[in-house]
Amino acid sequence: EQLGGHLSTRLKGLDAALCGGIPFGVLTEVVGPAGIGKTQFCLKLSLLASLPAHYGGLDGRVIYIDVESKFSSRRMIEIGARSFPEIFHLKGMAQEMAGRILVLRPTSLSEFTESLQQIKVSLLQDQVKLLVIDSMVALVSGEHEQGAHRQHPLGWHISFIKSLAEFSRIPVVVTNQVRSQNRDESCPYSFQVQDKGKTIEDSTRYDSHLVAALGIHWAHAVTIRLVLEAKSGQRFIKVAKSPISPPLAFPFNITSSGISL
Numbered sequence: 612e613q614l615g616g617h618l619s620t621r622l623k624g625l626d627a628a629l630c631g632g633i634p635f636g637v638l639t640e641v642v643g644p645a646g647i648g649k650t651q652f653c654l655k656l657s658l659l660a661s662l663p664a665h666y667g668g669l670d671g672r673v674i675y676i677d678v679e680s681k682f683s684s685r686r687m688i689e690i691g692a693r694s695f696p697e698i699f700h701l702k703g704m705a706q707e708m709a710g711r712i713l714v715l716r717p718t719s720l721s722e723f724t725e726s727l728q729q730i731k732v733s734l735l736q737d738q739v740k741l742l743v744i745d746s747m748v749a750l751v752s753g754e755h756e757q758g759a760h761r762q763h764p765l766g767w768h769i770s771f772i773k774s775l776a777e778f779s780r781i782p783v784v785v786t787n788q789v790r791s792q793n794r795d796e797s798c799p800y801s802f803q804v805q806d807k808g809k810t811i812e813d814s815t816r817y818d819s820h821l822v823a824a825l826g827i828h829w830a831h832a833v834t835i836r837l838v839l840e841a842k843s844g845q846r847f848i849k850v851a852k853s854p855i856s857p858p859l860a861f862p863f864n865i866t867s868s869g870i871s872l
């Protein structure tokens with residue numbers, strides 16, 4: 612595609628598999644159980660997007676939709692100070708970097724809907740180089756009671772977010788929690804996405820409760836899906852859906868300097 616450009620994750624194997632990192636202009640979904648590191652991953656990406664170009668960053672602003680109040684600028688600065696001490700020891704730099712992240716905390720789906728219009732304006736004006744939604748499923752977890760919206764609760768939002776990615780040509784990263792992977796290893800991602808009786812993602816298995824909450828449209832809308840999981844005490848990041856990569860998995864750790872391979 613002509614969209615071009617990637618946000619490097621600094622995780623070498625992952626960047627190589629994705630031909631440079633998180634692609635611009637499309638949706639990347641990061642899924643995994645509670646506590647696996649989805650938010651830590653997004654904090655690292657936010658840091659990298661706001662970092663000066665001289666250090667390999669995108670030298671931009673970030674819009675971070677923090678649905679569950681899990682964003683921590685303190686933690687982001689810790690990751691920055693440990694990963695790029697030469698920048699962060701400069702006076703005022705930590706504050707400057709933190710100031711580049713606009714954190715929005717919508718308390719309802721309708722507030723989120725309103726903020727999307729503002730975001731569209733910001734994307735046109737403000738040198739935004741990354742949009743994070745952490746998490747999408749949390750936006751609807753309290754909202755899907757019954758009735759007409761049940762089938763495609765977020766259809767409009769999904770199309771809108773996808774179009775934001777396309778027209779602004781920035782990476783859009785969305786997290787989603789899936790149920791924790793206890794007992795049976797075949798269980799958590801064994802749901803195959805079915806559309807009109809056809810399996811649309813054989814190799815990419817997708818959690819049934821995400822399909823129930825976000826609708827089938829969501830699974831289609833995502834270009835890259837990264838699955839974070841733990842096996843025998845080791846965390847892995849897996850490229851579960853990609854137009855350019857086979858389903859590779861890379862072990863990672865979370866330390867004071869953030870996510871690392």
Ligand code: ATP
Pocket residue numbers: 643644645646647648649650651652681788865866867868
């Ligand atoms: P949820 O679905 O609940 O939002 P998550 O996938 O976003 O979960 P994170 O909050 O990204 O999970 O990861 C939490 C984990 O990150 C903690 O369990 C801890 O192991 C690790 N972690 C957080 N801060 C540090 C730190 N300073 N040093 C080392 N590890 C840390």
Ligand code: MG
Pocket residue numbers: 649650651681745
């Ligand atoms: Mg989180």
